[in-house]
Amino acid sequence: MKKPMRVAVTGAAGQIGYSLLFRIASGEMLGKDQPVILQLLEIPDEKAQKALKGVMMEVDDCAFPLLAGMSAHSDANTAFKDVDVALLVGARPRGPGMERKDLLEANGAIFTVQGRALDAGASRNVKVLVVGNPANTNAYIAMKSAPSLDKSCFTAMLRLDHNRALSQLATKLGKPVASIEKMIVWGNHSPTMYPDIRFATVEGKPAKPMLNDDAWYKDTYIPTVGKRGAAIIEARGLSSAASAANAAIDHVRDWVLGSNGKWVTMGIASDGSYGIPQDVMYGFPCTTANGKFEMVKGLEIDDFSRERMNKTLAELEEERAGVAHLLK
Numbered sequence: 537m538k539k540p541m542r543v544a545v546t547g548a549a550g551q552i553g554y555s556l557l558f559r560i561a562s563g564e565m566l567g568k569d570q571p572v573i574l575q576l577l578e579i580p581d582e583k584a585q586k587a588l589k590g591v592m593m594e595v596d597d598c599a600f601p602l603l604a605g606m607s608a609h610s611d612a613n614t615a616f617k618d619v620d621v622a623l624l625v626g627a628r629p630r631g632p633g634m635e636r637k638d639l640l641e642a643n644g645a646i647f648t649v650q651g652r653a654l655d656a657g658a659s660r661n662v663k664v665l666v667v668g669n670p671a672n673t674n675a676y677i678a679m680k681s682a683p684s685l686d687k688s689c690f691t692a693m694l695r696l697d698h699n700r701a702l703s704q705l706a707t708k709l710g711k712p713v714a715s716i717e718k719m720i721v722w723g724n725h726s727p728t729m730y731p732d733i734r735f736a737t738v739e740g741k742p743a744k745p746m747l748n749d750d751a752w753y754k755d756t757y758i759p760t761v762g763k764r765g766a767a768i769i770e771a772r773g774l775s776s777a778a779s780a781a782n783a784a785i786d787h788v789r790d791w792v793l794g795s796n797g798k799w800v801t802m803g804i805a806s807d808g809s810y811g812i813p814q815d816v817m818y819g820f821p822c823t824t825a826n827g828k829f830e831m832v833k834g835l836e837i838d839d840f841s842r843e844r845m846n847k848t849l850a851e852l853e854e855e856r857a858g859v860a861h862l863l864k
């Protein structure tokens with residue numbers, strides 16, 4: 537029997553939490569032979585804590601063989617103690633008519649507190665995934681609030697965008713999703729994101745000539761992927777939850793267990809590559825192995841891509857300036 541891994545989930549009584557916890561406890565995230573201990577954080581509010589208890593009762597009722605322990609917390613310091621993985625989901629979601637950056641003020645402050653708590657108590661190799669919006673900037677805040685942890689401990693979720701980009705392209709081409717490789721979504725988890733199919737392959741052959749429809753790519757595909765979150769809110773009245781939880785599982789599973797050479801999009805702190813200033817949390821193509829991610833480097837950036845990449849960067853820089861006061 538392997539030693540249990542400690543997994544913190546914040547916002548555990550929320551919509552995403554309700555889809556996420558059961559899949560983590562069943563072994564879908566860390567492996568079918570990996571016991572887990574869940575450390576669940578909710579706000580110190582009677583209603584939220586009661587709802588969390590209810591979700592934990594349901595998790596108990598599944599009798600998951602891999603669940604080696606579970607605790608409820610209202611303080612980030614105890615929730616993050618010794619954790620190997622931290623999924624920072626807890627934050628206010630947007631409603632109709634809002635952009636994710638409208639959440640900056642409301643949610644940004646959460647991530648300074650949680651970054652400090654991770655800095656103080658988490659495993660030195662903790663893998664942090666920020667899901668709460670605006671995800672890139674919140675991940676940046678958490679990273680900057682945790683100076684004793686390596687920057688590579690912190691990531692933001694662009695996997696939902698990556699999966700949306702795969703699915704939309706697969707449908708258009710009438711090909712299985714699994715036949716598509718080398719997808720990239722550059723930049724911010726916002727409508728400025730740039731789903732880039734220039735390197736994508738379908739059954740090993742280049743996707744772009746197969747698609748052969750630049751107008752659809754630019755005028756339909758890019759905005760459809762970028763605005764999918766808003767389309768879900770419009771249709772459901774609530775923001776994506778099951779698909780977001782699924783993307784979080786995919787992101788952490790690949791980070792921990794490896795992507796087997798496949799490209800995945802992760803929001804990571806830039807090292808200055810591709811002209812993206814150091815430390816900006818930006819969606820980059822990565823491969824993962826041995827519990828580490830590595831950026832795919834040396835890809836050619838054409839004029840169209842440069843323009844798109846600069847646009848999403850400008851938005852991230854603006855968000856970063858908007859939270860500078862939180863990091864003093």
Ligand SMILES: NC(=O)C1=CN([C@@H]2O[C@H](COP(=O)(O)OP(=O)(O)OC[C@H]3O[C@@H](n4cnc5c(N)ncnc54)[C@H](O)[C@@H]3O)[C@@H](O)[C@H]2O)C=CC1
Binds near residue numbers: 546552625671780
């Ligand atoms: N990066 C991505 O691709 C996606 C991000 N999201 C974001 O994920 C976040 C959560 O979404 P939902 O689960 O739908 O929202 P929700 O409102 O259903 O649940 C959020 C939960 O977080 C809790 N919470 C708030 N502040 C907290 C704190 N400081 N510590 C611990 N818990 C806290 C709330 O009490 C609530 O139970 C939102 O910010 C949403 O915009 C949603 C979908 C995709």
Ligand SMILES: O=C([O-])CC(=O)C(=O)O
Binds near residue numbers: 629630636764
């Ligand atoms: O759009 C939202 O606010 C929720 C989200 O991030 C997504 O579905 O991509």
